Amino acid sequence: MTGPNDGIYGYGHVIAALREGRIFADAYTHPDHVGAGIGTTLLTHIEARAAAMARGIASGDEATDVALVNYVLLGGDADRMLRARGYHLARIHKRMRTTLDTPLVAPVWPSEVSVRTCTGTAEDLRRVHECVEEAFGDRWGRAPRSYDQWAEDMIYEGFAPALWLVAERAGRVVGASLCRFRQVDDQVAGEVSQLGVRREARQLGLGRALLLASFALFAERGATSVGLDVDSESPTGAHRLYERSGMTTTVAIGQFELRIRR
Template sequence: MHPGWRGRGVGRALLAWQLGRGRQKLAESGKDLPARLAAYADEDADAHRRLLAAAGLEPRRWYRTMRRDLSTPPPVVELDAGLRVAPWSPELDDAVRVAHNDAFRDHWGSEPATPESWTTGRAKFAPAWSFAVVDDTAEPVDGAPVVAAYAMSGRYEQDWSVVGYTSGYTEILGVRRAYRGRRLAPALLAASMAAFRADGIEYAELDVDTENPSGAHGLYERLGYEVRHGSVMYTVEL
């Protein structure tokens, strides 16, 4: 909000409208399920956080944005025999969706992706920076290879002039339960970083839920990612 309009009730009015409209949209969905309205605030944005709290939203989850300098080459990660890192392709995409649903079934707030929902919101998707680990020892399912893990990246060029550097952003990183502990996530991040670096990108970036059950925060730190800033999700549970 423009500084000249702060403290005049504009933020409160906008937030009240948003919450009311959110409730309407949920009611119109026809779904009789638990639901939530959510908003995000930077961790150090005290005024924004007070506004959300005053409206009845409660802090629910904490996130960290992390960044790795690509002037240092990524590590070389060897995978077990039969596992290989493959570039993303349309032919692999639905197998990646199946892997995603398995990988995120124990993550807070995650819902299974349908074939329709999986392909929405890809305006910034960067196929050349995205990869999957394929298990060549597993029987294909409906003619498609088994994807054990995947990393999908985005290219947000409109942000680069604002932040002062170029970056590749890892949107989603997932490893299926049966394949965890086999260095698939480090292999995928290394492949993504190598692709960013080959295109002259300066940094690799991602966000992580600090309560991620897979211990992702520690993994990223070991690969050289550093915390840049934090944010908080505030919610009203319905």
């Protein structure tokens, strides 16, 4: 949305994930124009656009719902606006963080498990993808992702395979912690983008060992903190593992959904 002199007052966008039956939306209002109804107007346009997209993917005469998804901070104006428009809170995602300014706990690896860094070869990347896909297969609301879809998100410009920890047992990848660096308040911070363990290797302490090894990896490279995102209702109890490992919640983000009929 623009105002006088072509000033940008706010913007919004929608991204269709049709395979998942979802359309993701996001919108922002310029701080100088909060309270002027811009957010409401943007959301109205977003909903209309999402409805048009949903109609465009209809198959036959079957009436199928599509979820319009918005992620917002809980307890704020956006939270209240979405609820007032009929959105329901489907899930809460936590942003968790720990600092690296105290002595780190050494990881204890399960018997017969070895850990290494990713080689970055096409073969190794596919083995990691296969492991992560299985590990996240029981995560709420998640659709399977092909290697190409996963690689588009994870193998970015500047990708460093040395920051990916790979756990193997009997030559099979059974767990992985896929890490990267990011800037937070002008400081170097570590980010655990994905951490997963195959079902066959769970309940052995491997997830905690990978997390602690990730902390050490970042500390050795000068990071001052480590962060990650987690589903507050993870079926594997991942959020509790992170808490036991010294991480705390810094922000809670609500996943709000509105059903749109095709």
